[in-house]
Amino acid sequence: MSTLRKCSLMIAVLALAVVLNCQRPTPLTPEPLDTEDGIASISLSPFNALSTGLTRIVVTATGAGMDSIRKEIIPTAGLLRDTLRVKAGDRRLFTVTAYRNSTAVMAAGDTVNLAAGKTVNLRLRMSFLIPAITITPTEKTVAVNDTFSVYFKVHKADSLAGVGLRLLFPQDALQVVDLGREDVFLSSRGGTVWQFMFNRNNTSGEVNLVLGVLGLGKSVSGEGLIGRVCFKAIKATAAATLTLIADPAVNSNFGLMNNKGTVLDAFTIGAKVTAN
Numbered sequence: 001m002s003t004l005r006k007c008s009l010m011i012a013v014l015a016l017a018v019v020l021n022c023q024r025p026t027p028l029t030p031e032p033l034d035t036e037d038g039i040a041s042i043s044l045s046p047f048n049a050l051s052t053g054l055t056r057i058v059v060t061a062t063g064a065g066m067d068s069i070r071k072e073i074i075p076t077a078g079l080l081r082d083t084l085r086v087k088a089g090d091r092r093l094f095t096v097t098a099y100r101n102s103t104a105v106m107a108a109g110d111t112v113n114l115a116a117g118k119t120v121n122l123r124l125r126m127s128f129l130i131p132a133i134t135i136t137p138t139e140k141t142v143a144v145n146d147t148f149s150v151y152f153k154v155h156k157a158d159s160l161a162g163v164g165l166r167l168l169f170p171q172d173a174l175q176v177v178d179l180g181r182e183d184v185f186l187s188s189r190g191g192t193v194w195q196f197m198f199n200r201n202n203t204s205g206e207v208n209l210v211l212g213v214l215g216l217g218k219s220v221s222g223e224g225l226i227g228r229v230c231f232k233a234i235k236a237t238a239a240a241t242l243t244l245i246a247d248p249a250v251n252s253n254f255g256l257m258n259n260k261g262t263v264l265d266a267f268t269i270g271a272k273v274t275a276n
Contacts, residue, residue: 038088038114041121042096044080053267056099059084063092088116096124104129105267128155128223131256131264133165133246135271136225142233144275147177150242152209152227154185154256154266159219162257163226164197164210165268166245171205173237173275178230179207185224191215196253198227210253219259233275240275244268 042059054075059082061069066087073082075098086092090113098106108124132155142148154163163186169176179200183193197210209227213219233240246266248255255263 036087036116037085038092038116039119040084040086040092040094040112040114041119042080042082042084042094042124043121044096044124044126053100053269054098054105055101058097058099060095060097061086061092063087063089065089066092083119086114088114088118090114094122094124096126098126100267105132128267130267131156131158132267132269133163133244133256134269135167135242135244138269138271139274140271141274141276144233144236146275147230147232148273149228149230150271151182151225152229152244153223153225155223157223157256158221159259160186160213160221160256161219161259161261162210162212162253162263164246164251164253164255164257165208166251166254167207167209167229168243168245169205169207169231170237170240171202173233173235173240174205174231174273175202175234176200176207176229177232178228180228180230181211182225182227185222186211186213186220186226188220188224189215189218191218191220200229212257231273233273235275237273237275240273242271242273244270 057073057075059071061084066089069084069086071084091111092114093111095107095109097104106126106128108126110122110124112120114120134153134155136151136153140148179198186193191213192215194212194214196212197208200207207229211226246254246268248263248265256266257263
């Protein structure tokens, strides 16, 4: 074989080797894990009682160097738990707002330093944005034949001069054994608490309460207890629902009345009782 032919063959082999080497797939480099994010954990235990009447919950996250994040949650029965993945950084502001249709009812917020790859539990204490009446506690577990008390509480009151409500309860599982007023809040500005109505009916399963604050300039603002109901659990039940009604369309004395005589339909939150 001539020298020229040997050189040509060698060049061809080298060229083929170069082509094959270029076509050989490069080993895949694993995609790096996204370590720039942290996770905010949301837990709102009161929502197992709040879910009735609330139509949506909106969670937002904001902070320097990140895009704002918004997440909408449809409330259901049970403990509300969720997570939000957010770019790590200091002073990440999280807000949670609960709505009834288009009305913002409650809100809470927390600011945290969020480390990459870590989970932070948000500390959220929901506060009312509108006037409301609630039962506290929102959940109670008792033994059959035990007696226990629940309280009516007013929230976000502004110049409150009167309050009226109806409590509905399952009379086959619970019976009212005592009623009592809680006057500290309503009399906090020196007014006299006048009881227009505070009665019970264990046959129909209801309690009616109408109170007024008498005295010029004695109306009160803020939040506080207004009354107490003592029940006896007469039968085992997994979920006896206590329902509050404060709608002036049901009774003109129901709702929260300010010192100008305007009666408001207050947002209400009931409670759940378990008897074993």
